[in-house]
Amino acid sequence: DTAVSQTPKYLVTQMGNDKSIKCEQNLGHDTMYWYKQDSKKFLKIMFSYNNKELIINETVPNRFSPKSPDKAHLNLHINSLELGDSAVYFCASSQELANGELFFGEGSRLTVL
């Protein structure tokens, strides 16, 4: 069983389009995150949610809108995609906020043409 699963794994789209990435964790964790990994492999936090409540919004453009329908799911919707949005987006979860191990999904590679 995959602990943190995200879909799709690959996404290729045109500039200006809107797309979503979904994430689910079956670990029973309270906290979920979205990270962005750029072409230089730098991993930067975007959002964190604790029990469906937004905790961290790390100066991400408001074209990015996370949604957590329940504590096992955290989805990411991106409006008006730009070339600079191309990256690998990782979902992660942890038992507590900023404490303990981060469990990552396999990543969703977004390519904006």
Next chain:
Amino acid sequence: TQLLEQSPQFLSIQEGENLTVYCNSSSVFSSLQWYRQEPGEGPVLLVTVVTGGEVKKLKRLTFQFGDARKDSSLHITAAQPGDTGLYLCAGVNTNAGKSTFGDGTTLTVKP
């Protein structure tokens, strides 16, 4: 903003060699974690160090947390091709509610 700098950024060595990766910051962290990431996958936790000066060993890997809890090192003895990957340190700031990742060290171990 808390920054974590890793060195070296790239390391290519022969099987059997030893190596050390450094993770440095001017900020103090509650704890520090090391992750390894393989191509096409997410990072996987190797270790968490919490106390200043702490040393943890995981088979051929030795991790040390600096006395001031600002820096850390990862030493690998007798590296093997299976050690190849991207090594990431992450400083945990419990008060800020987040982990900050270093810029990564890409290790290639040639057979």
